Amino acid sequence: MTRFGARLAGEVAAHGPLCAGIDPHAGLLAAWGLADDAAGVERFGRTVVEALAGHVACVKPQAAFFERHGSRGVAALERVIADARDAGLLTVVDAKRGDIGSTMGGYADAFVGDSPLAGDAVTVSPYLGFGSLRPVLDLAAAHGRGVFVLALTSNPEGASVQHAVGPDGRAVARAVAEAAAAENAGATPFGDVGLVVGATVGAAVTDLGLDLEAVNGPLLAPGVGAQGATAADLQQVFGRARRLVLASSSREVLAAGPTATGLRDAAHRTADAVRAALAL
Numbered sequence: 053m054t055r056f057g058a059r060l061a062g063e064v065a066a067h068g069p070l071c072a073g074i075d076p077h078a079g080l081l082a083a084w085g086l087a088d089d090a091a092g093v094e095r096f097g098r099t100v101v102e103a104l105a106g107h108v109a110c111v112k113p114q115a116a117f118f119e120r121h122g123s124r125g126v127a128a129l130e131r132v133i134a135d136a137r138d139a140g141l142l143t144v145v146d147a148k149r150g151d152i153g154s155t156m157g158g159y160a161d162a163f164v165g166d167s168p169l170a171g172d173a174v175t176v177s178p179y180l181g182f183g184s185l186r187p188v189l190d191l192a193a194a195h196g197r198g199v200f201v202l203a204l205t206s207n208p209e210g211a212s213v214q215h216a217v218g219p220d221g222r223a224v225a226r227a228v229a230e231a232a233a234a235e236n237a238g239a240t241p242f243g244d245v246g247l248v249v250g251a252t253v254g255a256a257v258t259d260l261g262l263d264l265e266a267v268n269g270p271l272l273a274p275g276v277g278a279q280g281a282t283a284a285d286l287q288q289v290f291g292r293a294r295r296l297v298l299a300s301s302s303r304e305v306l307a308a309g310p311t312a313t314g315l316r317d318a319a320h321r322t323a324d325a326v327r328a329a330l331a332l
């Protein structure tokens with residue numbers, strides 16, 4: 053079994069450091085001529101997978117846009133994940149789950165276990181304490197899957213929690229980064245426990261004393277495109293940790309659909325800009 057980190061490193065080397073989001077917003081569904089229902093989000097997601105398999109390192113379906121259609125929407129998400137698996141395209145299921153450890157075991161089963169909702173990796177929230185993530189970290193490792201832990205999110209509201217300084221004098225985000233680093237110690241080319249660090253966070257990484265190079269795990273960087281960050285911002289935010297960066301862009305790429313050519317061209321353009329900005 054090849055671990056997630058090793059598989060991701062291979063895909064990034066082949067296709068560039070871009071994870072394309074699959075976010076079937078109501079507005080995008082309308083623009084693509086699709087209904088805002090479970091069938092519409094399924095067609096949307098499957099179209100993106102078909103267009104981008106073999107062209108990007110991974111895709112990131114946003115669970116919320118499928119869940120808003122209830123059980124049929126969840127079934128659509130399962131179908132999109134299955135298509136990606138069949139096409140050899142890595143998936144990061146953006147579910148941002150987090151709960152007390154015993155319940156986290158349920159989420160672990162759902163997203164990194166044997167369930168049809170399991171992709172290659174899942175996003176999780178550490179704000180019930182990093183230790184509450186133990187079930188998902190352990191199950192992901194047992195299945196060769198990955199976990200992306202929210203550290204410095206791309207939204208401005210995140211700072212009120214993530215920049216707060218704990219009793220040990222460390223910012224919350226720094227404590228999260230150090231806990232992830234401990235999970236990845238010694239892994240090559242890097243480990244399976246990544247962080248989410250927005251491309252929009254400016255100088256926060258430096259100001260809060262995060263050593264992202266030491267994390268030695270993939271750094272998922274949303275915010276490129278619709279949220280205003282540019283590829284050039286990645287160099288400033290990530291500095292010496294740039295080999296770990298996996299930029300994420302959803303709306304900007306998706307707006308170029310629904311044709312396969314439009315989606316591919318937009319994804320290639322973004323991946324090329326990211327690669328150039330990071331001097332990879």
Ligand SMILES: O=c1ccn([C@@H]2O[C@H](COP(=O)(O)O)[C@@H](O)[C@H]2O)c(=O)[nH]1
Pocket residue numbers: 073075114146204205206207248250274275276277278279300301302303304
């Ligand atoms: O800090 C975060 C974590 C996740 N996201 C997710 O990314 C997309 C938005 O991407 P756009 O390129 O801005 O369309 C969406 O699924 C978010 O939940 C994020 O934006 N920031």
